Structure formats: structure tokens, C-alpha cells
Amino acid sequence: MNAASRALIAISAAFFFSSARAELPDPSRFGRAMEMGDIRAAARWLDEGLPPDFEADVVGTGLMIGAWDGNIPLMELFVERGANLDYVSRIGEQAIALAAWRGKRKAVEWLIERGASIDPPDKTWGALHYAAFAGQRDIVDLLIARGAKLDARAPNLATPLMMAVREGHESIARSLVAAGASTIAVSDRGENALAWALRYNRLKIATLVAPPENVAEAVSAAPVAAPPPPPPVSVPAPPEVGELLRKLRQAEAEGRPTDALRRQFMAAVDRHRRSSAQQTVRAAPSALVISARRGKQGAERAELVGAGATPATQTLAADAGAADILRALQEAQERGQPTEELRRRFREAVDRLRQSAP
Structure with a gap:
């Protein structure tokens, strides 16, 4: 085989592998798919070379999103492919902490049984x-x-x-x-x-x-x-709100009309706000946050909170000068408006903070 042939083969191989890599998701696309519980997509991307601890745009790794959702099959896939049970995300969270935050006992037990540390760094x-x-x-x-x-x-x-x-x-x-x-x-x-x-x-x-x-x-x-x-304290939204939100996002993803679903969703949110205010003498929650702050076509989950999402997210937003972005993101999601640009700005602010840390 002459030098020209070897060079051609090398160029072809490089093109093939770069094309395969080009199919891997960006953090936003990855996050949306994992929130949808798309195990097939996860397996395909892992087969194509996606690192098992690849982080989505806000929440963290596939394992962490699975823990947040209590999606044990998704967690199993990532652990089988080498995900670190104790991986600490760029905002300082671990899978077991997110499962605990959401009250996902089975996910917490599953992680502990497989050797996840119950004590953080x-x-x-x-x-x-x-x-x-x-x-x-x-x-x-x-x-x-x-x-x-x-x-x-x-x-x-x-x-x-x-x-x-x-x-x-x-x-x-x-x-x-x-x-x-x-x-x-x-x-x-x-x-x-x-x-x-x-x-x-x-x-x-x-x-x-x-x-x-x-x-x-x-x-x-x-x-x-x-x-x-x-x-202000976190008040989990009732199943009705979460289910309506899931249907709303699914309809948006499929290009179907959403006006009726949106009216039902906002009515359910208003009922929950009134109920929460009546059931507690503490300050009523001030905002609807779509947990994990996914984009318009993601499978977001609703949660009424007063100060934002998890403590780490709130702290990072403040430290990175991104508190205004986080609030705008929450407001945009409450109104059903596009969030891609706000999510990008939030991620960039957090990444800048990480790079400047000693």
C-alpha cells in the first residue's frame, strides 16, 4: 500500500469518527432526553462514546437525572456503563442528594446498596x-x-x-x-x-x-x-399539576395545540397556590419553578418554591451573578415561554465561576 492510499484511509477514518462524534448530544439535548426517560437514546449515545458522567445543562449527569426522577432503569444503565456513583456535578451536587431532595426513597436505597457514599465531601x-x-x-x-x-x-x-x-x-x-x-x-x-x-x-x-x-x-x-x-419553603406540587405539565410538554413536542392544556395547567397551579397558603402560616411560595429548568420541549416537573430550586443551585446562581437569570428562567417557564437562551446564559455564568475558582 503506497503512502497516498494510507493517507486516504486515514482521512476517511478521521471523517467517519468525527461524523459519529458529531451525533453526540449537546448538554441541552441530552438533558431533555434524559428527563423524558429516553433510555434508548442514552444507550445509543453511550455506545457512540458519550462519557457516562456527561452533564446536562443544569441538573447534572444522566445518573443524577435518573435519581431526581426516581428512574431506576435509567440509573442502572449509566452505572453499568461506568458512571461514578459519587460524582459531584459542577454545581456541587450528587445523585443521592438529588434523590433525597425529591423524596425518592427507592432511588436513595438503590444508590446506597450499590456503594454510593451517604456522606458528602x-x-x-x-x-x-x-x-x-x-x-x-x-x-x-x-x-x-x-x-x-x-x-x-x-x-x-x-x-x-x-x-x-x-x-x-x-x-x-x-x-x-x-x-x-x-x-x-x-x-x-x-x-x-x-x-x-x-x-x-x-x-x-x-x-x-x-x-x-x-x-x-x-x-x-x-x-x-x-x-x-x-x-419560604418548598411545597411539592400535587400529581395533577405534574401530569398536566407532562401532557403540555408532550403536546408541544409533537406540535399539537396546547391552549386548552395550558389553561388547565395554570388553573391547577392557582388552586395549589391557594391551598398552600391556607394550609400553612408560613410565607406562601412565591414562584412556580419547573424543576430542573428544562427547555420548552423537555419533560419538566412542577414544584412551587419560594426561593428557587436546590440550595446548591440557589448558591451558584448568587455566586455567579446569575440570580436575575435564574429568576427570569423561572418566570419564562411559568409562562410557557422559550428558555433556551436563558438556560445558555445560566450555564455560561456557572462555568465562568468554576473557571475562576482557585
Whole structure:
């Protein structure tokens, strides 16, 4: 074989492989397909060379999206293809934490049984943080029983107990204290669980995390002022809202009319808002967030929240100067408007922050 023939073969091979690579998805396309539970697409892309820990535009890897959804077959596929059970996404989250946040007990158990760590790296949001923050009592009890680190520290040095106190989850705070969680650990602002309880006017919980005399002393020493409003808390949307949203996105993806479905969806959201306000004395949720913030044709899920999505997403948005983008993204999704450009800007802001980190 002469040199010209060898060169031609090399060029042809390079063209073939570059063409195959060109078929791999970008983060947005990958995220939408995984949210749709498209296991065939996932398997095909993995066969074509997609890294098993490839991240979608916002949530994370295929394994993490599966954990968020409780989609165990999707999780199985990625783990079989080499996905890292303990992979930490670019915004500092792990699959087990997302499953805990969403209350997906079977997914949490599945991950633990296959060797996923229940303890996050230091100064990382962990599964116990997220379960305590989201009020997932069942998951908190599971993690405590499995020996999770009770005083794991988040990026702001907050402990799971502080998260439960902040959100007013009394039974979870009680369980954590009974299990031995520290009541004197302090955050990066030098505040312990008692300080958090007083800041958010959780006076009943305050007596769980400090002796009565300490609570009385702290209250007496505090400046006289109107108590701040409790922090907004996550309120899971009822199945009706999620199902209508799924039908709406499916109709959009297939090019079918959506006006009637959109009216039903917004009516269901309004009913849930009113119901949430009546059922709690805390501040009513302020925004509808499409969990995972997918594009117009994705299989988004609805969740009413007051401050955004997971703590890591909120923190990254603030640190990256992308809080306005995140709010605009939430508003666009609530109105059914296109979100591709906002998603791109959010991802770029987070990537810039990562590149500038020491």
C-alpha cells in the first residue's frame, strides 16, 4: 500500500469518527432526553462514546437525572456503563442528594446498596442536608439509620440540623438532636442552631436545640424588633399539576395545540397556590419553578418554591451573578415561554465561576 492510499484511509477514518462524534448530544439535548426517560437514546449515545458522567445543562449527569426522577432503569444503565456513583456535578451536587431532595426513597436505597457514599465531601451539600431542608422525614430517618454523618458541613458550614431549623421541620430537628447532632456547631457566620431558630422565629424548635435558660437569655439579648418573616419553603406540587405539565410538554413536542392544556395547567397551579397558603402560616411560595429548568420541549416537573430550586443551585446562581437569570428562567417557564437562551446564559455564568475558582 503506497503512502497516498494510507493517507486516504486515514482521512476517511478521521471523517467517519468525527461524523459519529458529531451525533453526540449537546448538554441541552441530552438533558431533555434524559428527563423524558429516553433510555434508548442514552444507550445509543453511550455506545457512540458519550462519557457516562456527561452533564446536562443544569441538573447534572444522566445518573443524577435518573435519581431526581426516581428512574431506576435509567440509573442502572449509566452505572453499568461506568458512571461514578459519587460524582459531584459542577454545581456541587450528587445523585443521592438529588434523590433525597425529591423524596425518592427507592432511588436513595438503590444508590446506597450499590456503594454510593451517604456522606458528602467536606463543604458540600449532602443527602442529609437536602432531606432535612426539603422536609423529607422518611429519607432523614433512613440516612440516620444508615449512619450518615450528622454534622456534615455545607459550603456555608451549615449542618443538616440548621437546615431543618431554618425550614421549621420540627420532627426532623427532633430526630437529628436525638441521634446526636451537634447543637453548638456554627455556620460561616458564627451562628449555631439556636441562632437560626431565633432568626427565623422558630421559638418552639429553639427549645429543642438549647436549654430553656439559654433560649431565654438569647431572646433577652436580642434587639427589640419585629421578627423577620419565616423563609419560604418548598411545597411539592400535587400529581395533577405534574401530569398536566407532562401532557403540555408532550403536546408541544409533537406540535399539537396546547391552549386548552395550558389553561388547565395554570388553573391547577392557582388552586395549589391557594391551598398552600391556607394550609400553612408560613410565607406562601412565591414562584412556580419547573424543576430542573428544562427547555420548552423537555419533560419538566412542577414544584412551587419560594426561593428557587436546590440550595446548591440557589448558591451558584448568587455566586455567579446569575440570580436575575435564574429568576427570569423561572418566570419564562411559568409562562410557557422559550428558555433556551436563558438556560445558555445560566450555564455560561456557572462555568465562568468554576473557571475562576482557585
